[in-house]
Amino acid sequence: MRRRSEKEKPLIILLVEDNTDHAELVMRSFENHQVANKIYHVRNGEAALDYLFRRGEYADAVDSPLPHLVLLDLRLAKIDGLQVLKEIKTSKKLCEIPVVILTTSEAEKDLAKAYEYHANSYLVKPVNFAKFTKMMGDLCYYWLGWNRHS
Amino acid sequence: MTRGDGQNRYSLPIRLHTKDTLKKIAFVVAFATIIAAIYFFARNNTKRFEVVVVNQTQQHLLTIAKAQAQSIKDTIDDIRAELQMLAENPVVQQAIVDNKSTENSSDKGRCCSEKVVFDRLSRRSVQVSGLYRLDAYGIIQHRMPFREDSVGADFSNKPGVKYVIKNHRPYISSVFKSYAGRKSVSVCQPVFSSQQFIGIVRVVIFLDTIQNLLSHIKVGQKGYAWIIDDDGIVVVHPKPEYVGKDAMAVRKKAFPDYGWSELENIVYKMAGGQEGVGNYQSVWRQDEELRPVGKLAAFAPIKIGNRLWSVALVMDYDEIADPINAHARNIFAAVQLLILLFIGAGAGFYIVYKKKVLLEVQAKSAERLESLNRQLQSEIAEHKRAETEREALITELEVKNAELERFTYTVSHDLKSPLITIGGFLGLLEQDVAGGDVERVKGDIKRIEGAAGKMQCRLDELLELSRIGRLVNPPEEVLLRELAREAVDLVAGRITERGVQIEILPDLPLIFGDHPRLLEVLQNLIDNAVKFMGEQPKPHIEIGARQNGDETVCYVRDNGIGIEPCYHDKIFGLFNRLNQDSEGTGVGLALVKRIVEVHGGRIWVESEGQGKGSTFCFTICTKGGSEKNEKEKREREAFDYSVG
Numbered sequence: 202m203r204r205r206s207e208k209e210k211p212l213i214i215l216l217v218e219d220n221t222d223h224a225e226l227v228m229r230s231f232e233n234h235q236v237a238n239k240i241y242h243v244r245n246g247e248a249a250l251d252y253l254f255r256r257g258e259y260a261d262a263v264d265s266p267l268p269h270l271v272l273l274d275l276r277l278a279k280i281d282g283l284q285v286l287k288e289i290k291t292s293k294k295l296c297e298i299p300v301v302i303l304t305t306s307e308a309e310k311d312l313a314k315a316y317e318y319h320a321n322s323y324l325v326k327p328v329n330f331a332k333f334t335k336m337m338g339d340l341c342y343y344w345l346g347w348n349r350h351s
Numbered sequence: 352m353t354r355g356d357g358q359n360r361y362s363l364p365i366r367l368h369t370k371d372t373l374k375k376i377a378f379v380v381a382f383a384t385i386i387a388a389i390y391f392f393a394r395n396n397t398k399r400f401e402v403v404v405v406n407q408t409q410q411h412l413l414t415i416a417k418a419q420a421q422s423i424k425d426t427i428d429d430i431r432a433e434l435q436m437l438a439e440n441p442v443v444q445q446a447i448v449d450n451k452s453t454e455n456s457s458d459k460g461r462c463c464s465e466k467v468v469f470d471r472l473s474r475r476s477v478q479v480s481g482l483y484r485l486d487a488y489g490i491i492q493h494r495m496p497f498r499e500d501s502v503g504a505d506f507s508n509k510p511g512v513k514y515v516i517k518n519h520r521p522y523i524s525s526v527f528k529s530y531a532g533r534k535s536v537s538v539c540q541p542v543f544s545s546q547q548f549i550g551i552v553r554v555v556i557f558l559d560t561i562q563n564l565l566s567h568i569k570v571g572q573k574g575y576a577w578i579i580d581d582d583g584i585v586v587v588h589p590k591p592e593y594v595g596k597d598a599m600a601v602r603k604k605a606f607p608d609y610g611w612s613e614l615e616n617i618v619y620k621m622a623g624g625q626e627g628v629g630n631y632q633s634v635w636r637q638d639e640e641l642r643p644v645g646k647l648a649a650f651a652p653i654k655i656g657n658r659l660w661s662v663a664l665v666m667d668y669d670e671i672a673d674p675i676n677a678h679a680r681n682i683f684a685a686v687q688l689l690i691l692l693f694i695g696a697g698a699g700f701y702i703v704y705k706k707k708v709l710l711e712v713q714a715k716s717a718e719r720l721e722s723l724n725r726q727l728q729s730e731i732a733e734h735k736r737a738e739t740e741r742e743a744l745i746t747e748l749e750v751k752n753a754e755l756e757r758f759t760y761t762v763s764h765d766l767k768s769p770l771i772t773i774g775g776f777l778g779l780l781e782q783d784v785a786g787g788d789v790e791r792v793k794g795d796i797k798r799i800e801g802a803a804g805k806m807q808c809r810l811d812e813l814l815e816l817s818r819i820g821r822l823v824n825p826p827e828e829v830l831l832r833e834l835a836r837e838a839v840d841l842v843a844g845r846i847t848e849r850g851v852q853i854e855i856l857p858d859l860p861l862i863f864g865d866h867p868r869l870l871e872v873l874q875n876l877i878d879n880a881v882k883f884m885g886e887q888p889k890p891h892i893e894i895g896a897r898q899n900g901d902e903t904v905c906y907v908r909d910n911g912i913g914i915e916p917c918y919h920d921k922i923f924g925l926f927n928r929l930n931q932d933s934e935g936t937g938v939g940l941a942l943v944k945r946i947v948e949v950h951g952g953r954i955w956v957e958s959e960g961q962g963k964g965s966t967f968c969f970t971i972c973t974k975g976g977s978e979k980n981e982k983e984k985r986e987r988e989a990f991d992y993s994v995g
Contacts, residue, residue, distance in 0.1 A: 222776070229779055292994035305763075305764050305768055305771060328767075328771050328773075328780020
């Protein structure tokens with residue numbers, strides 16, 4: 202496996218997920234694939250935007266570095282995922298960060314909206330763990346391995 | 352519609368128009384015909400009447416003419432009788448023989464009889480100018496009144512004298528001018544003595560005195576009488592210049608361009624001694640203008656001795672015709688006026704009738720139009736109402752659809768979420784068991800259990816939510832104050848734990864609805880209020896109600912963490928939680944909303960924002976309120992959620 206990131210500083214993922222169980226599933230899936238990444242987890246849309254725009258408790262650039270990838274759930278408390286996506290993609294500073302939607306929703310409406318707001322990818326969480334973990338693996342390989350980012 | 356139909360349809364008004372014009376023409380023609388008929392009838396009648404009147408007038412004139420003829424004949428005959436008596440008087444005979452002409456006393460006896468006769472004749476209306484006594488040779492012996500210069504004058508060539516000397520018979524002369532310049536005739540009577548002609552007695556009659564006599568006869572305004580003799584010479588005429596002249600010659604000379612044949616015929620008859628009547632055309636000079644004048648004439652002969660005179664009475668034809676014609680004209684005008692009046696009245700009635708009919712038709716049309724209009728308006732209104740209702744229903748349906756969509760979306764997400772957790776951790780469990788990491792195994796199992804419990808809980812809540820629309824307890828009157836107390840009791844544990852002060856306001860209204868459900872509403876709201884007190888040091892909840900127009904608004908007010916206005920709608924959504932760490936599943940307010948809506952009410956939250964507290968308000972019908980609405984609403988809801 203060709204991993205550009207190995208010899209460089211670790212790649213950073215921002216996981217926006219209100220369900221802690223799901224968050225843990227994601228993180229352990231990454232562990233399984235031994236991808237040396239740093240994952241920051243926030244539990245709602247407001248926190249995600251605070252993190253990305255470095256507001257409030259996320260003001261420190263060292264503690265809260267800008268991610269190379271955002272894994273975004275759609276159904277979130279306070280500000281929902283689509284709104285967060287919109288904010289990211291309309292921000293000059295953040296719009297280049299790839300945003301991968303990771304959701305339980307298979308609704309056409311959500312899919313269409315997500316792409317309308319320039320989501321880079323749309324993934325539906327599989328119930329089967331093997332598939333789940335494979336998806337996470339592929340996700341890492343693709344976005345953090347094969348895909349080149351600025 | 353076929354082409355022919357169209358033409359018929361459009362040609363109809365033109366045909367009507369033509370019919371109207373024809374009617375008018377027919378009316379005018381009929382009117383003109385009636386007027387013409389009346390005119391000709393009246394004219395004919397008038398003419399006949401005129402003829403009758405003219406005939407009668409002529410007969411009348413003839414009667415007068417005859418009377419006058421007789422009167423003149425009598426007068427002249429009287430004069431002749433006087434002269435004859437004088438001639439037979441021996442004294443007069445002796446005087447002629449003696450040729451006594453002087454006016455002396457010795458002759459008085461002789462003259463006496465002459466004087467008496469003269470005086471008598473002078474007193475007559477027909478004047479005699481003088482009484483002459485002539486000898487057998489026509490020499491004047493004596494004259495009454497006496498004139499010296501007359502005696503001895505030779506009268507033998509005088510008209511009449513000559514005849515008597517020759518024929519020894521009485522004679523009336525033709526017209527001549529007397530010495531005084533007056534037109535006259537003379538009457539001569541031969542005097543015999545012992546069968547021997549010895550002389551003549553003669554009188555001269557002034558014709559103007561006869562004219563005076565005749566001028567008393569009034570026939571009409573311009574009527575007059577004239578007399579001609581058997582030679583056609585005018586003896587008496589109102590125009591003195593005519594007297595002594597030929598009746599026809601004088602006219603023909605004055606007006607040569609006129610035809611005088613009718614008059615000539617009459618004059619001929621007169622000169623012939625006939626009596627009769629006739630018309631003729633004369634001419635009248637008036638202001639240098641010649642005017643033809645129709646005349647009526649009646650004539651009668653006067654036979655006196657050797658002479659034949661004829662008296663004619665003449666009057667203007669127009670004097671008879673004019674009044675008749677004027678009368679006829681007046682009647683005709685009156686008849687015309689009457690007809691016009693009749694037609695005018697008829698036309699008036701016709702127009703009024705037409706107008707009335709038209710007005711009636713218009714009124715009927717207007718009435719019909721009005722009723723149609725009303726019908727149309729009501730239909731439009733009904734249509735609009737239906738449209739509005741339809742639109743409202745559509746909007747409502749859209750809202751419900753969106754809600755349903757959200758609901759299914761939420762349900763699928765919220766049910767799938769624990770499934771993923773279970774599936775995921777089962778996989779991890781397998782790994783961890785294989786790896787022999789006991790702690791992780793325990794954690795995995797716990798996660799799986801939690802997810803399964805959550806799923807159970809979600810399913811229960813969904814079931815509960817779907818029941819709201821279907822399972823309905825019979826509505827009853829509930830005292831809001833009692834209901835609030837019950838609700839507070841149900842949440843008492845949590846209230847005490849958090850140290851919340853509850854205030855239930857007095858004078859709360861009696862509300863109407865499903866008791867257990869309403870209790871659920873209050874319980875949920877109070878519970879929520881307690882739950883979201885935050886760090887409030889003096890937590891306080893107020894339960895009250897206010898009247899807002901027709902609506903009764905119940906509220907639960909707290910001084911807790913409050914809600915940003917942008918979340919005011921979102922909080923009522925299913926499984927919507929503003930804080931993922933807070934207790935509850937996000938179904939409570941959705942449930943409350945459902946119950947309130949099923950009761951025909953609305954629910955909303957009033958909060959100025961974070962830290963400002965919140966007031967949850969809902970409307971509910973009070974006693975006996977819109978039950979029907981509720982029922983309808985409930986039926987609709989039942990439909991909605993049987994799908995959900």
